[in-house]
Amino acid sequence: MSLRWLAFPAALLAGMGVMGAALAAFALLLTYPNLPSIEALTDYRPKIPLRVYTADGHLIGEFGEERRSVVKIENVPSVLKRAILAAEDERFYQHTGVDYIGVLRAAYSNVAQGGQLQGASTITMQVARNFFLSREKTLTRKLYEVLLAFKIESSLRKDQILEIYINQIYLGQRAYGFAAASQSYFGKPLEKLTTAESAMLAGLPKAPSSYNPVANPTRAKQRQLYVLRRMQELGYINAAQFAEAQKAPIVVKREANEYAVHAEYVAEMVRQLLYERYPDDVYSRGFRVYTTILRADQEVAYAALRKGVLDYDRRHGYRGPEAFVELKDSDEETLEDALQDYADSDDLLAAIVLDANAKGVKAWRRGETIAISGEGLKFAARALEEKTAPNRRIRRGAVIRIAKDAKRGWQIIQMPEAESALVSINSYDGSVRALVGGFDFNRGKYNHVTQAWRQPGSSFKPFIYSAALEKGFTPATIVNDAPVVVDPFLTGGQVWEPKNYDGKFDGPIPLRTGLARSKNMVSIRVLQAIGTQYAQDYVTRFGFDADKHPPYLTMALGAGAVTPWQMARGFSVFATGGYRVEPYIIQRIVDDRGNMLAQAQPVPAGDESLRV
Structure with a gap:
């Protein structure tokens, strides 16, 4: 009798188990075909930002929604891989996508805590969630996560899955992937990470904000020690290595300027040019742009401009x-x-x-x-x-x-009120070697090299003298350095009585002396002799805009408007003996795989097509 009473509950439980299994199988049959395609993983193409470099390979700018550097799994140091496995999924290379013990633990937690699912996510499941699912903690989402993990494991090798995880996971500081995080937090590539630094990075996926070593160094250290203990328990490091890593100081990068050299105006110029060419892909396709800028030249230019502006400002008092x-x-x-x-x-x-x-x-x-x-x-x-x-x-x-x-x-x-700009080009081919568009890019994005129209003053006189030589003047031609009174009709304004800078007049002097001493009266008489209309047309050969230089005698003293970019191009004609080269700042553009997309092909000085 007692056996009969025991058999009934056992049969009932067995029946319920069979029914549960049948329902689970039915749900699986209904759900599996509706899972999203994993083509995003099999043909993994992450968003990679636009990066701008100097000609000698130094990073000067990065633009994109996600800061990411893609690395191959074989280039990831073994200590970092082990740290990640110790922190996130120690049985990654043994399971088939799901840690069953962890899933049972999470299911129990879900029932016991009223829907608050806890833990159990393997690396494969995290990849599934990051690509295809939300982060809501529900049993339905967890079921999809498990099924997607199976699908991923059946389509990709373990190393492929780990490579995607290492490149895709968000780790704080706008860094996606461990290579970008290594640069953001420590300013170094993956291969130079220490065991202590690897453990700190490996602890970030669980909670990038909470364990951020910049914002929360104390909690970051606690998480790092946990990862190091797990690495020792799993045999990834020995006791001596654990002790050394535990005591190793962590130097977090905190500099405001995260690039090797100040070339913010150059990077922004490149960004604008690339956006015009690739408006839909500029921030996600991983373009690498190599400029013509040389780091040493740029550093000197930046320091010189800042010093000059500060010295000028200091002379005017506090x-x-x-x-x-x-x-x-x-x-x-x-x-x-x-x-x-x-x-x-x-x-x-x-x-x-x-x-x-x-x-x-x-x-x-x-x-x-x-x-x-x-x-x-x-x-x-x-x-x-x-x-x-x-x-x-x-x-x-x-x-x-x-x-x-x-x-x-x-x-x-004090912060100076004045602004300045500097551009240096190679006059042989026009490559820009240094460019500083202002005192501080963060204070003002306005690029004074290309956007600031200013009166050139006496620096414009060589172009007037060049026009005179073209008209038959010689360096020995005598011109009278004497007072001039100019009719309003010839100035475009009122009566004009210009003076020399020093207020003195030297009388008849050779043309070369007038230029060397920057004599205003000589320049005006030269312009009178050759004609303002001729001079206006002539200066366009140097790349200046005719409409910015009205045909009046005031043009002799540089009363028109130019940009520093134009002045560099104009003076390059003198340096090359009469050839006008076009300044350019982009040397080449490559995609994320190193394929050449565009390359500059400058026409060098000496080519007769450039003759002024």
């Missing part, structure tokens, strides 16, 4: 603090918030004054209180006087700029 903020408290959080709106400009650092008097200034900057005294106060000395107007006085709450001087001491400085 204008006062950049702004004022109200400081009720001096705690770091308040100070940090107050400083958020004032970005650094390379070595010109923003700081908030905590205390100030004629003998010294104490200023706060990024967790550090800086004392400035002596020579460091000299430039801004008047702004420390009590009689100075409040809006110009350095006092508590003032936002100022500080920088290190030649002796590595702190000094008060």
Whole structure:
């Protein structure tokens, strides 16, 4: 009798099991054919940003929705692969896409916690989720994730799946994939990662924001130690390696400028040119653009422009603090918030004054209180006087700029109001070797090299003299350096009585002397002799726009409008003995696989088609 009572429940449970299995099989038959195609994986083409390089291979710009560098699995260091497996999926090379024990654990958690699914995702399942599914934690989504994992495993080899994961996963700091993350966090390629750095990167997929070593160094360290312990437990590293990695300092990259050289205006020029050519693919196809810029030349140009502008600004005196903020408290959080709106400009650092008097200034900057005294106060000395107007006085709450001087001491400085530009070209073929479009690209994207129309002044005189030589003048032709009074009809305005710069007149002098001494009267008489209309037409041979240089005598003194780009092109004619080369900045364009898409083919000086 007792056996009969036991047999009935057993049969009932067995029947329910069979029915459950049948329902699961039926659901599988209905669901599997409706799974999305995995062509996105079998023909993996990730979004790769546009990257811009100098001619000698240094990265100067990157543009795209996702910061990513694609690497082949064979180029991924074994220590990084092991760190990833230890953190995410230790049985990756043994299972068929699903860790069954983990799935059972997640299913139990789902029932026990009312729908909050936990854990169980293998690397293959994460790939399925990242490409095809949302991140909602439901049993239905998990079922699709499992089925897709089976489908992926049946179509791709394990190394292919791991390669996709390594290149696709988001790791914070706009970095997608471990190669991009290595550059973003540590400023180095994968092959140079240490065990400690590999473990820190491997800990990021679980929660990129929470374990970000830049934003949350403490939590990032805790996660790194967990990964290192798992690596030791799995035999990937020994006790000595674990101890060494545990103590190894992690140096996270924090520089505002993430590129090897300041060439932001060049990178932006390239971006605009590429967008015009490939509007739909420019930010995702992985174009690599190699410019004509040379790193050494660009570095010198950038430093020279900044120094020149700062020296000019310094000669005009200190204008006062950049702004004022109200400081009720001096705690770091308040100070940090107050400083958020004032970005650094390379070595010109923003700081908030905590205390100030004629003998010294104490200023706060990024967790550090800086004392400035002596020579460091000299430039801004008047702004420390009590009689100075409040809006110009350095006092508590003032936002100022500080920088290190030649002796590595702190000094008060200021952001210049003036702007400048510099462009240097190879006159033989027109390749641009250096270009700086302004003092600080982050302060203003306006490119003064190509966009700023300014009066060239006396620097335009050589083109007038060149026109005169074409008309039969010689370097020895005598021209009178004497006062000139010009009728309004000839100037396009009112009566004009120009003077030489020094106010002196030398009388009859050779043409060569007039140019060497930049004599205004000589230039005007030369232009009178050859005719303003002729001169206007002639300067177009150098690449200048006729409509920017009205045919009046004022053209002799450079009253028209030019850009620095035009001036570089114009003066290259003199350097080449009469050939006008066209400046260009893109050397070649290649795709993400290295295939050549375009290459510059400059016509060099000496080709008669360029003769002016």
